[in-house]
């Protein structure tokens with residue numbers, strides 16, 4: 442399923458570069474007050490995706506939406522939005538999960554939250570690549586893509602890619 446621009450009005454959610462007009466507010470609760478520091482970190486990961494990974498995987502541009510996902514997880518790729526993938530991310534939920542984890546097992550919450558944001562976005566990017574390449578949604582493959590990139594900086598080639 443693809444989304445194309447039909448509206449003339451500039452929506453609150455703005456992704457003018459995209460060829461679709463998908464607005465996360467249609468399907469999700471928008472987090473109106475994401476933590477500024479974590480939002481800035483998230484934007485830096487999106488910039489990294491756009492500059493380093495998108496050209497390699499033949500996509501155009503990614504954008505993050507700050508959402509409250511509740512029982513729908515901590516991050517989501519909006520199916521059908523590639524090659525301008527929209528990633529929903531719930532940074533409050535990621536922060537809370539990391540606080541709980543560090544409370545129980547120890548560790549630095551600030552560090553863990555950033556790892557959580559980065560690896561979640563890379564996992565969802567794996568799904569966006571699957572979608573763009575007409576591959577089946579594969580959790581293990583998306584997770585491997587994220588893990589290999591986060592650990593080594595290497596961009597894993599997904600099945601079906603001719604390169």
Ligand SMILES: [Zn+2]
Nearest residue numbers: 564568580583
């Ligand atoms: Zn997944």
